[in-house]
Amino acid sequence: MTQQQYTIAIGGIDTDIGKSYITGLFARYLLDLGHSVTTLKLVQTGCTGISDDIELHRKLMGQPLTDFDRDSTTCPYLFPFPASPLLSARMVGKTIEESVLDQSVATLQKRYQWVLVEGAGGLMVPLTTDLVLLDFYAARKMPMVLVGSPRLGSINHIRLSLEAIKARDISLLGLVYNLYGEHPKEIVQDTLLECRKALTDYGFKQNLVIVPDIRESSAASWQILADAARAHADSQG
Template identity: 50%
Template sequence: MSVLFISGIDTDIGKTYATGMIAKALMQQGVNVITQKLVQTGVSINPSNGEMNIADDIITHRRLMDIPLQPCDINSTTCPYRYEKPASPHLSAKLANEVLDPNVVTSATKSLQSDYDVVLLEGAGGLLVPITEQLLTLDYIAEQGYPVILVTSGRLGSINHTLLSLEAIKSRDLEIHSVIYNHIHDNAAQTDEQIAASTIEFLQNYLAEHYPTAHWLALPVQEDDGCSNVDFILPQNFI
C-alpha cells in the first residue's frame, strides 16, 4: 500500500488540509512520505517567466508538514498539470489548449514511489469530477486500484454525499481505507451543532456495519493561518 488516494464528498471539504495532516502524522511515525496532487486548477502565472507557479495545495502540504518545498515539487513531479482557470480540470485544460494525459500523472507517481515509502495522492474536487472529456477521477482511481481516503464534514447534506461517495467507491471494487471527519465547518453558519453531532454518530455506525475494516478519524480544526498546532495521531496500523 504505497499510494493512498485522498478524495472528498465535495469541493472545499478540506482534502488539502487532511492530506498535509496525514503526511505530518506519518512523518512523526517515521514513515518516508510525500504528497502529490492529481491536477491543480486556479494556479497563478509567474510574471517573471510566464510559467505556472507551484501548485497551491502542494505548498500547503509542505507548510503543514513543516518541511520546505522538495526537489520533486520544484520540477513539478508532485503536480505535473497546473492550470490557471479555477474550474473542473477538463475545462481548465481545454481553455489552456492542453490535454491532460493521465499516464503522465501515473509516471510521476511511480517516480515518487521509488524515493518514498508512501505517496498521498490528492484529487481535485469530488470523485466524479472529470479530469478529461472522457475520464472521471473515479475512473482513474479504479484503473490504478488505489485505496481511497474519503474526507467528509458535518454540514447539512454530508450524510447523503458521504454515502453516495462510499457507494461509488464500492461500485468500482476499490478499498475504502478511511473516512476522515473534518471539523472544518463546525463553526460555519451552515453547520448546526445537532446536525453535526448526528452526522458523526450516524456515519460512525454506518461505517462499522458496512465497512468494518475502514478507519474512522477526526481531523482537528484548522488554524486561521492555514496550519495546525494540534497533533493528529494516526493508528499504528494505518498503513
C-alpha cells in the same frame, strides 16, 4: 529486504472539503514517525506557478519545497481557471494525459515509502472526456481515505461517495470527519451518527477519524489510517 511501498488516494465528498489539510496532516504524522513520505496533487485548478495545495502540504509537514515540487512532479497539471480539471485544461488548449499522471506517481514511488495522492474536487470530477477521478484511482487499485464534513448536504454526499467507492471495489482505509468551520452541534452529532451507519450499510470497517479529534488523541486517529494501509498492503501479498 525490500521496504513496503504505500500509495494512498486522498479523496473528498466535494470540493473545499479539507482534502489538502488532511493530506498534509497525515503526511506530517508519518514523517514524525520517521517514514519517508511525500504528497502528490494530481491536478490543481485556479492556481499558477507552484501548486498552493502542495505549498500547504509542505507547510503542514514542516518542510521546504522540494526539487520534485519545483519541477512539477508533485503537481503535473496546474491550470489558472477554477473549474473542473477537464474544463480548466480545455480553456488553455490542453488535455490531461494519464501517462503523465502515472509518471509522477512512479517517480515518487521510487523515492518515497509513502505517497499520498490528493485528487481535485469530488470523486466523480472529470479529468478527461472519458475518465473521472475515481476511475483513475480504481484502475490503479489505490486504497482510499475519504474526507467528509458536517456541512449541510454531507450525508447525501458521503453516501453517494461510499456507494461509488464500493461499486468500484476500492479499499476504503477510513473516513475522515473534518470538523473545521462553524457547524450547528445538532448537525455535527447527527452527521457523525449517519457516517457510522453509512460505513456499516456499505460494508466498510468503522475506521472513522475525527479531525480535530474530540479525544485530543490525534496520533491515535492517524494511526488508524496507517494501520489500515499496512493491512491492505499485506492483503495484496
